[in-house]
Amino acid sequence: MIPTPVLREGDNAFERTLNILDxxxxxxxxxxxxxxxxxxxYVNPDIRNTVLGLFEIGSARxxxxxxxxxVIDILREAxxxxxxxxxxxxxxxxxxxxxxxxxxxxFPVCTEVIAGLAVNVLAxxxxxxxxxxxxxGLPDSLCTANTMTVGSFLMGPGLKPDAIVSNSPGSxxxxxxxxxxxxxxxxxxxxxxxxPVDDSERGxxxxxxxxxxxIKNLEEFAGEExxxxxxxxxxxxxxxxxxxxxxxxxxxxxxxxxxxxxxxANILFLRSQLWGRDEAIELLGKMVDISKExxxxxxxxxxxxxxxxxVSYIFALFDLHGFxxxxxxxxxxxxxxxxxxxFFPPVDTSSKESMLRWLSEVTFxxxxxxxxxxxxxxxxxxxxxxxxxxxxxxxCCVYIGHHACKHTAGSLSFLRxxxxxxTKVPTLTLVGDSFDKRHTPMSIIQEEIELFVDKVxxxxxxxxxxxxxxxxx
Amino acid sequence: xxxxxxxxxxxxxxxxxxxxxxDRGGKVLAYTCVSMPIEIIEAAGLLPxxxxxxxxxxxxxxxxELSPLNCSFCRSCLQLGMDGTYNFLDGIIESNGCxxxxxxFENWRRVNEPGFFHYLKVPHxxxxxxxxxxxxxxxxLKEAICEHFSVEVSDADLTAAMERQQEVRRMFRELCxxxxxxxxxxxxxxxxxxxxxxxxxxxxxxxxxxxxVVEERxxxxxxxxxxxxxxxxxxxxEVKWFEEIERMGGLIVADAQCFGARAFCQDYxxxxxxxxxxxxxxxxxxxxxxxxxxxxxxxxxxxxxARRANVEGVIVLYNKFCDLHGVDAVLLRxxxxxxxxxxxxxxxxxxxxxxxxxxxxRIQAFMExxxxxx
Numbered sequence: 001m002i003p004t005p006v007l008r009e010g011d012n013a014f015e016r017t018l019n020i021l022d023x024x025x026x027x028x029x030x031x032x033x034x035x036x037x038x039x040x041x042y043v044n045p046d047i048r049n050t051v052l053g054l055f056e057i058g059s060a061r062x063x064x065x066x067x068x069x070x071v072i073d074i075l076r077e078a079x080x081x082x083x084x085x086x087x088x089x090x091x092x093x094x095x096x097x098x099x100x101x102x103x104x105x106x107f108p109v110c111t112e113v114i115a116g117l118a119v120n121v122l123a124x125x126x127x128x129x130x131x132x133x134x135x136x137g138l139p140d141s142l143c144t145a146n147t148m149t150v151g152s153f154l155m156g157p158g159l160k161p162d163a164i165v166s167n168s169p170g171s172x173x174x175x176x177x178x179x180x181x182x183x184x185x186x187x188x189x190x191x192x193x194x195x196p197v198d199d200s201e202r203g204x205x206x207x208x209x210x211x212x213x214x215i216k217n218l219e220e221f222a223g224e225e226x227x228x229x230x231x232x233x234x235x236x237x238x239x240x241x242x243x244x245x246x247x248x249x250x251x252x253x254x255x256x257x258x259x260x261x262x263x264x265a266n267i268l269f270l271r272s273q274l275w276g277r278d279e280a281i282e283l284l285g286k287m288v289d290i291s292k293e294x295x296x297x298x299x300x301x302x303x304x305x306x307x308x309x310x311v312s313y314i315f316a317l318f319d320l321h322g323f324x325x326x327x328x329x330x331x332x333x334x335x336x337x338x339x340x341x342x343f344f345p346p347v348d349t350s351s352k353e354s355m356l357r358w359l360s361e362v363t364f365x366x367x368x369x370x371x372x373x374x375x376x377x378x379x380x381x382x383x384x385x386x387x388x389x390x391x392x393x394x395x396c397c398v399y400i401g402h403h404a405c406k407h408t409a410g411s412l413s414f415l416r417x418x419x420x421x422x423t424k425v426p427t428l429t430l431v432g433d434s435f436d437k438r439h440t441p442m443s444i445i446q447e448e449i450e451l452f453v454d455k456v457x458x459x460x461x462x463x464x465x466x467x468x469x470x471x472x473x
Numbered sequence: 474x475x476x477x478x479x480x481x482x483x484x485x486x487x488x489x490x491x492x493x494x495x496d497r498g499g500k501v502l503a504y505t506c507v508s509m510p511i512e513i514i515e516a517a518g519l520l521p522x523x524x525x526x527x528x529x530x531x532x533x534x535x536x537x538e539l540s541p542l543n544c545s546f547c548r549s550c551l552q553l554g555m556d557g558t559y560n561f562l563d564g565i566i567e568s569n570g571c572x573x574x575x576x577x578f579e580n581w582r583r584v585n586e587p588g589f590f591h592y593l594k595v596p597h598x599x600x601x602x603x604x605x606x607x608x609x610x611x612x613x614l615k616e617a618i619c620e621h622f623s624v625e626v627s628d629a630d631l632t633a634a635m636e637r638q639q640e641v642r643r644m645f646r647e648l649c650x651x652x653x654x655x656x657x658x659x660x661x662x663x664x665x666x667x668x669x670x671x672x673x674x675x676x677x678x679x680x681x682x683x684x685x686v687v688e689e690r691x692x693x694x695x696x697x698x699x700x701x702x703x704x705x706x707x708x709x710x711e712v713k714w715f716e717e718i719e720r721m722g723g724l725i726v727a728d729a730q731c732f733g734a735r736a737f738c739q740d741y742x743x744x745x746x747x748x749x750x751x752x753x754x755x756x757x758x759x760x761x762x763x764x765x766x767x768x769x770x771x772x773x774x775x776x777x778x779a780r781r782a783n784v785e786g787v788i789v790l791y792n793k794f795c796d797l798h799g800v801d802a803v804l805l806r807x808x809x810x811x812x813x814x815x816x817x818x819x820x821x822x823x824x825x826x827x828x829x830x831x832x833x834x835r836i837q838a839f840m841e842x843x844x845x846x847x
Contacts, residue, residue, distance in 0.1 A: 137806065137818065139799030141542070169597040169765045173572045176597075176765050177800035184768060184804060192765055194597050197569045202609065203594075209602045372572075375592065378579050401542070406794060409540035410547075410576030414583065 013118035013129060013152035014109075014159045018075045020047070020121050024068045031061060049442075050120040053262060053320025057301060057328065059294065060260040063286050067266055070279045071117075079159060081107035087162035087222060090182075092146065092175060093268070093339070094369045095167045095193070096362055098276025099215075102234040105222040109161065110272040115145040118152060119318050119435050129155060130436060138181070142174045143404035144435040150182040163189045163221060165214070167363065170195035171373030174404040191217050193363070195373030199380075208360040215356065228352040234276040235347060235355045238362075241275055242344035244284040249340075251291045252392050256305035257333035258294035261324035263287050264315065264334055271339070302331035307453045310394035311337035312385045312415065312427060313401070313408055317434045322442035332453060335392045339367045341384045378411035382418050389423045396457045397427040398449060402434055426460070428452040486527060486558055488673050494520050500563040500622060503587075505578075506570040507736045508595040508759050510611060510751040512638050514566075515676055516630040517618045522562065523672035525732075526550045528711040528824040538580040539573075544792045545823035546708055547577040554581040564589025564621065566614065571763060571797055589621045598766045599756050608752035615748070631747035637676040638739075644683040645737045651687065652726050653782040656695035659686070661704060661725020662715035668733055669710050698724030700840050703779050705729040705805070706790040706819075707798045714790070714821075717829060723840055727782035729775050735760050738774075762797040771801065772808050779814055786815045786843040788836070792823045815843050 031039075036055045040048045054064040082088050086107050089100050093112040100108035118126035129151035134140055136154070138147060153160060166179035169192050176192075183190035193214045196203040219225055248267070252259050266287065274280040294300070309327070314337050316323045327334055343365045348354040364370070374380035389397065397419060399412060408415075416427040430448055433439035491501060502519045504511065511521040526549035532539075535551035553559050565587045567578040582590060593614050596603035615626055648667070651658040667686065671679040699722035704715070708731040715725060728734050738758040741750045760771045779787060787809055791798035799820065806816040817839040822828050 137803040139794075139796055139820065141794045141799065142796055166765075170569075173763070174796040177762070177796050180765055180768065181800050181804065190766070192598065194603070194765075196594060196596070196606070197575070197592075198594050202606075206602060206606045213600075213602070375594075376579055377576060401540075403542055404796070406540075406543055406572040406796075407576050409542040410538070410573065411579065412540065413538050414580065 012156045012158040013114050013122065013126060013149065014075070014078075017114075017117040017121040018072065018079075021068060021072050021075075021117075024065065025072055027065050029062060029065060031055065031065065033058065036061070044123040046123045046125050047121060049319045049321040051321075053120075053265075053322075053324055056321065056325050057260060057262070059290065059299065060262055063283070063290060064262065064266075066286070067269075067283060070274070070283060071269065074273060074279070078107050078109050082159055088159065089218075090149075090161040090164045090179075092166065092168060092179070093272040094171070094366050095165060096238070096275060096359065096366065097273055098234045098238045099359060099363075100165070100218075101276045102226060102231045103218060103222045103224060104227070104230065105224050106218065108273070109159075111149040112145040113269060113273050114152070115148040115435055116269070116317055118148060120320060125318060125437065126152070127436065127438065138178075141403055141406075142178055143172075143402070144433050146175050146178045148435060150178055150185075153182070154185060160186065161188060163191060165191045165193065165218075167193040167195065167366075167369060169193075170197055171369045173406070189221065191221070195364070195369050197373055197375055199375045203375075204360075204364060207364050208357065211360045211363065212356060226352070228355075231352060231355050232349050235349055235358065237278065237281060238276040239344070239347040241270070241280045241284055242342070242347075244281065244288055245271075245342060246344065247288050248284065248291070249392075251288065251295060252335050254295050255308075255393065256300040256331075257308065257335065258291045258299070259287075259333075260290070260301075261328040261334045262320065263291070264336060264340065265317065265320060265324060268315075268339055271342075300331075301325075301328045304331050305333055306331040307396055307457045308333050308335055308392070308394045309449075310335050310385065310389050310392065310397050310425075312381075312397045312399045312419075313338050313405070314434050316400050316432055316442065316445055318437045319442040322446060326446060327449070330450070330453075332449070335394050336388060338371065338381075338385070341367050341370075341388055343370075372405075372407050377407045378414045381408070381411060382415050382422075385415065386419060386422050389419065389425050394425060395460070396452070397425055398430065398452075399427055400430045400432040400434070400445065402432070403439065426452075426456055428456075486525065486529075486553065487561055488670065490670075490678070491520065491522065491561065491673055494675075495561060501561060502564045502566065502589070502618070503559070503562045504566040504568070504593075505574060506568045506595070507731060507738075507761065508568050508570070508755055509566060509593060510739075510755050511676075512631060512634040512747075512751060513611065513615050513618065513626070515637070516626045516634040517615075517622060517624045519563075519618070519622065519624075520673075520675055523732075524550055524559075524565075525669060525672070525710045526553060526824070527669070528713060529553060530824045530826070531556075535580075538584070539577065542794055543576065544573045544794045545825070546710075546792050547573040549824055551577050551581055555584050557585075560585075562587055564591070566591050566593050568593040568595050570595075570761070571795070573794070589617075591617045595759075596756065598764055599759075604752055604756055607756050608749055611748045611752050628747050631751075632743050634676070635741070635743050635747060635751070637680065639741070639743070641671075641676050641680050641683065642737045642740065644680055644687060645734075647687045648683060649727070649734065651690050651693075654695055655783075656697050657724055657726055658690040658693040658695040660719055661702075661728060662712050662719055664725075664728070665710075665715050665730070665733055666712045668736060669712065672732070672736070698722065698726070700724070700786060700843055701726045701782065701784045703727040703729070703775075703782060703784040703787045704733070704790060705775055705787060706802075707731060707792055707795050709790055709792075711824065714832075717833060718788070718836055721833065721836055721840060723786075723836070727778050727784055729760065729771075729778055731761070734778070762801040768801065768804060772805065775805065776809065776812060776814075779809070784814065786817065786839060788817045788819060788839070790819045790821065793820055815839070
């Protein structure tokens, strides 16, 4: 029996999104174009772009229906876990959730996932949560994702976290501060995992000690010792997902790119919330299969692939349709963003210590932590984007600035210049925000991308025109 | 030495003191943050120089590298690094104070690589592992300085430098006690100007200046201010801001500023391994919002300082885009208000004189609220 959505003014982002998403549980596994159109017309205009973003493109649709059902499942599971006495731990999207899943008595919920859902599922796109946070005096230069989530939990009743894990200290001032603020305001413990700005062995060793301290603190908080067997199960699943991810990365190299643009958003969710669980393996496996089949048949959504874009920071996530399928239908393949650059070392599950070492390596080199917590931010960022651009054969980059990310804002001039030198790839710089459309609306982002692809990227790809000789005489 | 003559006129990037030091063959090593144990620089026979911008308004070169979303204090510093103003430095020590600062240095080095550069990596909390790491960092710093400047630094050199710094801190506390009086004998702008100037001096010379000022002002009658204020917040080296506030009748009788009292919080016994003592003292007394699990410690420090100085209101001043101070300010306002101390949060643009009218209006309103209005 599916509960009837009850929308209360005071409900926070978690409950409201869940109630609305429950509608999709009623969907059959296969839905037609007409049904998608019908749903898009039925829902609030703010959610219409989410419905179309997920379900418009036919060959991705079944997967997306399954995906949303898995999203609902995990959110419901978080609610149940809380009701059963487990402790809900908030983690940022730069922290591997599998570490929390390894505990019997803890359950992770990713803060950026909540913000992403609020922005894509709620009428008003979560803006009131941001506005509330501003109302209590927080600075407007904070990260919208984390601040919206915190705003929602400060505003109303609903699922409250029992603790916050923050691995932002060392790599991100705004998030580290908002996590600390939320813990203080809600009166819950905060466990930190600092990233030393030190890429040497000394830095890695310190980080490993910090991770072990974090585990000890979590053990005390959870009232259980981290079981080696449970850790092994989670690590093996995480490693299996990593293998599939690496396969996925290889598929992106094909021309035209057989991977649907919207899959980038799916993977971001999987890595942030479901890694270390069967659902991540199942969904990744299906996405790989779909992409392989498209590669085999040569299927591509547009008549021609006209540009291969690497997003050098993060996607605009407030309008899934306006960003992902919109580009796909125009022959612009999105190959990834900074959060897609994972380095998974080979796993050694022989002992608890070896698995913790592995997790410490994974976390140290986690996207965003690795670059923004590096000894030199701009060099590491350049190194990784340059690698992705060359490896995947991107022919342009798009940077969509996020007002909270002061390190990328202050390194972008260098990145753009050096990327052009090293890879001959131009960068389009856009001022915008991933979660808040009020910074730059999608129509402007689209206009700029279209112009950039038309006037810069396509022309560079075309045959070089020979200069005409001047007329003799 | 008179405070007004001896300090404010010399508050420049390149002071006569620094010129004189350089003329005599001395080397100048810059640093940025209160987390830097300047005793190590002093023990190496160098002049520790804290980077500052002194309200420098131009950022046209820096804006090509940094963005308008980066704090304008960092943009001003970078401007001075790019336009050659800071070419008199023989080296720079970076520390990871904040995200803005980190990218500022990366850009600086690309445009104008200093003769010596070292990155001192400072942990973001105090703990056994972080302390051990920080001690190792200080050892690496010492080795790098010795190698580059061809000097030797013995434990005895370090201990001597530490004893001098302790004297400076003791004298600074004396100065603060004059400021805390019912009729303060020295005001906030004078103290800030002094500490800014002192951040470009050797400790023995700064101690002489401080002692002179304390001696000169000790017997001064002072005046009863209309309002007793405390100033907290980010790196503010704009003496003019302090002057504007005090011109409106509020006297800054205490502070927890980065260029002010927070730079003098370290305290130690000079026995034991010097680097260990320095590591412990600097990391444990870093009352900066960059220390992530230590808000309670900062709040208590501010509360204690405010009570001791019998302040009527606290102004939290920080530059736009400073998330570290911006978030702490909200908690501080809540907690200080609970203790009966009103708080004014002032977010401002660094060096923007256009901002002054708006800020003055807010300060006037705050003064009226706390009963110090004209």
